Amino acid sequence: MIMEIAIEVKNLNISYKELKAYSIKKMLFSHGKSKAEPFHALKDVSFSISKGEIWGIIGKNGSGKSTLLNAIAGIFAPDSGTIDLHGNSVSLLSIGVGFQKNLTGRENIILGGLLLGFTQKYIEEKMQEIIDFSELGHFIDKPVRTYSSGMYSKLAFSITATLETDIILIDEVLSVGDEHFKKKSSARMKNLISNDDRTVLMVSHSLSTLKKLCDQIMWVDGGKIKMIGQPEIILDLYEKYMQ
């Protein structure tokens, strides 16, 4: 059987422009100019994921995991290399997800949905389902800047979980909110992930979660892929390495 590819990353390089630490004296005499040094967060990363597969990404803090998810989501542009999603829609579930703080929850649902590539008509059809899942009640018509961090993540989760994309990228968020919402969102996430047509790439520091859910694990180290393979093998090696 030929597997259909959903995510194809080739020779991906991404760097952040970093402001070099300068002494105040040097700053004063350089007339405010400070040198920007690029920091290579991803170095020549290549892999491909078949449609329907669930992949986990592991690696030390700062190894490049979030940068990779952001690049696949189209938020960061590569310096070089390519990312081909073969026409699949993609969404990123991350704590750092951006809302327009002065817009209401309802307006952010529309905006977020449009950014994910859905039509306004479709988003409006799904609106009530998103609001019900979020349990935000009348707060849905209040500006997002008035939300607590829990309410913020409930809204983000409800949008991603209801406006289902072909590819879901999850950055450390498998369940959010209070205990009751955590249970509900974790069950919903498992349901979303288990759809045979859905491709999932998730970053997590919970090795037991990854062992349970993933078909393959990618170990990223210093911006490079160290290993890709079966969860039992890679997670075991990683655990030993981290001890």
Ligand SMILES: Nc1ncnc2c1ncn2[C@@H]1O[C@H](COP(=O)(O)OP(=O)(O)OP(=O)(O)O)[C@@H](O)[C@H]1O
């Ligand atoms: N906006 C930025 N500007 C400069 N450097 C950055 C920026 N964002 C990330 N980096 C650097 O890029 C590297 C990779 O960061 P990234 O967030 O992708 O790591 P990570 O593996 O997701 O880490 P963690 O497990 O802590 O979430 C880190 O060394 C980090 O310091």
